[in-house]
Amino acid sequence: MIKLLFTGVLLQVLCSFATQKVKTTLYYESLCPGCHEFIKDQLVPTWKNMSDYMLVELVPYGNAQRNYSGGHWHFKCQHGVLECEENLIHACAVDLLQSRETNKLLNFINCMVFHSDLELHKKTSWCIKNAEIPERKIIACVGGPKAESLIxxxxxxxxxxxxxxxxxxxxxxxxxxxxxxxxxxxDNLKSIICKYLGNPQPDICNQV
Structure with missing residues (x-):
């Protein structure tokens, strides 16, 4: 009886540990060099190593401004019109993938960041294919009635x-x-994730 009770408690602890996740919400804008560095050097590598312990939320907007006129919202982005267009593409990918396929979402965003020097529509098409995302759904979102409400x-x-x-x-x-x-x-997203996971820490937290 004692052995069964101990086993039950141990399983509860292990299950609790296995499901503990740290939610990481990134507020960024699509043409910000500092955002690119964080995504490439911290967010994506940390996710690849610690996806079992993370929930990722992306919010592409940043320092944009908005005003309402003529029955619609209008947006002005820090890095110009192209950034507003790319913010919308990112937002459509977030809407399509974030709750179900974070791997695909981060692969797509990382690709867009990595190829930031390419023309917008060329890199978008390439990165959609690279991440195996349904292109028609992104196109429909960007050009559809949902776009304004998403941004x-x-x-x-x-x-x-x-x-x-x-x-x-x-x-x-x-x-x-x-x-x-x-x-x-x-500088070190992994250390923050480990800090918020508390104890017992997963093995990855003890690796350099």
């Missing part, structure tokens, strides 16, 4: 971050923005 939702999420942040990339951990952690997050 508006990204704007509202970004504007809701408190305390006020100074720029991108900005990262929330488990829904909380801590200004004092931003430098470490940008």
């Amino acid at each position: 508006l939702s990204m704007a509202e999420k970004t504007e809701s971050v408190t305390p006020d942040w100074l720029g991108v990339p900005t990262v929330q951990i488990n829904g909380v923005y801590n200004p004092n952690e931003q430098e470490e997050i940008v």
Whole structure:
């Protein structure tokens, strides 16, 4: 009886540990060099090594501004019209993939970042194929009635971050923005994920 009780408790602990995940929310804009570096050097590599312990949310909007006129929302992006177009492409990919296929989403975003010097539509087409995403669904989203509401939702999420942040990339951990952690997050996301996982730590946290 004692042995069975111990086994049951152990299984509960192991199951709890196995399902514990740290939510990482990245607020960024598609043509920001610092955002590119964070995605390539921190977010994607950390996800590849620690996907069992992470939930990733992407919010492509950044320092854009919005105004309402003529019955529609209009957006002005820090790096110009092309950034607004690419933010929308990213938002459509997020809407299509984030809740179900984070691997594909991050492969697509990483590809877009890696090929940032290519013409927008050329790199988008290439990265869609590379990530094996249904191209027709992205095209339908970008050119469809949902586009405006998608970017508006990204704007509202970004504007809701408190305390006020100074720029991108900005990262929330488990829904909380801590200004004092931003430098470490940008330099060593893995250490922050491990910190929030607590104990017992997965083996990956003890690897250099």
